Amino acid sequence: xxxxxxxxxxxxxxxxxxxxxxxxxxxxxxxxxxxxxxxxxxxxxxxxxxxxxxxxxxxxxxxxxxxxxxxxxxxxxxxxxxxxxxxxxxxxxxxxxxxxxxxxxxxxxxxxxxxxxxxxxxxxxxxxxxxxxxxxxxxxxxxxxxxxxxxxxxxxxxxxxxxxxxxxxxxxxxxxxxxxxxxxxxxxxxxxxxxxxxxxxxxxxxxxxxxxxxxxxxxxxxxxxxxxxxxxxxxxxxxxxxxxxxxxxxxxxxxxxxxxxx
Numbered sequence: 021x022x023x024x025x026x027x028x029x030x031x032x033x034x035x036x037x038x039x040x041x042x043x044x045x046x047x048x049x050x051x052x053x054x055x056x057x058x059x060x061x062x063x064x065x066x067x068x069x070x071x072x073x074x075x076x077x078x079x080x081x082x083x084x085x086x087x088x089x090x091x092x093x094x095x096x097x098x099x100x101x102x103x104x105x106x107x108x109x110x111x112x113x114x115x116x117x118x119x120x121x122x123x124x125x126x127x128x129x130x131x132x133x134x135x136x137x138x139x140x141x142x143x144x145x146x147x148x149x150x151x152x153x154x155x156x157x158x159x160x161x162x163x164x165x166x167x168x169x170x171x172x173x174x175x176x177x178x179x180x181x182x183x184x185x186x187x188x189x190x191x192x193x194x195x196x197x198x199x200x201x202x203x204x205x206x207x208x209x210x211x212x213x214x215x216x217x218x219x220x221x222x223x224x225x226x227x228x229x230x231x232x233x234x235x236x237x238x239x240x241x242x243x244x245x246x247x248x249x250x251x252x253x254x255x256x257x258x259x260x261x262x263x264x265x266x267x268x269x270x271x272x273x274x275x276x277x278x279x280x281x282x
Contacts, residue, residue, distance in 0.1 A: 050118030064219035178261035181210035207253035
């Protein structure tokens with residue numbers, strides 16, 4: 021049986037957590053049963069990445085990168101299966117992540133995206149407390165999933181980006197012309213989901229914590245929070261949905277989410 025899904029790991033420079041990410045992808049039930057394969061994409065090839073990939077027997081693909089959006093677009097361009105997950109080098113996927121998302125996709129052939137709930141962990145591989153912000157995001161995801169109605173979902177999504185980007189998987193046969201905005205640094209996932217919601221087709225949330233999203237001092241999330249890229253881009257997103265006064269007011273509450281990444 022040919023694989024129908026690819027974990028494409030995005031590796032950048034020299035992450036101390038890359039080995040754990042690779043191991044978690046290769047340990048997937050869907051890899052063991054032949055439904056998923058694992059490849060590694062990098063725009064910064066180096067000896068550590070090559071040696072790790074070689075030791076695990078993973079194919080390495082590489083082209084010139086630049087922004088996060090360009091790297092994600094490039095990574096997806098190497099995928100030849102119907103479904104894909106962009107696995108971030110710092111993150112860990114539980115063994116049943118792949119089988120869960122594939123089951124959700126196969127239930128409805130018009131599904132564009134499937135994503136799961138998640139746990140945050142830190143630089144020492146310890147789970148971070150499930151703070152108020154994560155609880156609010158989970159409530160937002162459950163509200164979005166109550167009805168398969170795009171107008172309803174976009175109204176819920178207007179209150180913030182509740183979706184964790186490394187927890188998302190894509191139906192590439194339905195998203196053949198999709199591209200991340202390469203000019204954005206932090207809100208490119210929010211922008212992407214918002215644009216995909218406008219398309220025909222479903223998005224599905226799996227209400228189980230099936231991956232660990234790492235937050236640490238060297239992560240892109242933390243870096244962009246510090247230099248205010250995140251705040252500026254998220255305010256831009258709020259203004260897509262709301263008049264300036266309401267958008268500014270919502271941003272005052274939403275900015276608390278940034279403090280959770282310190």
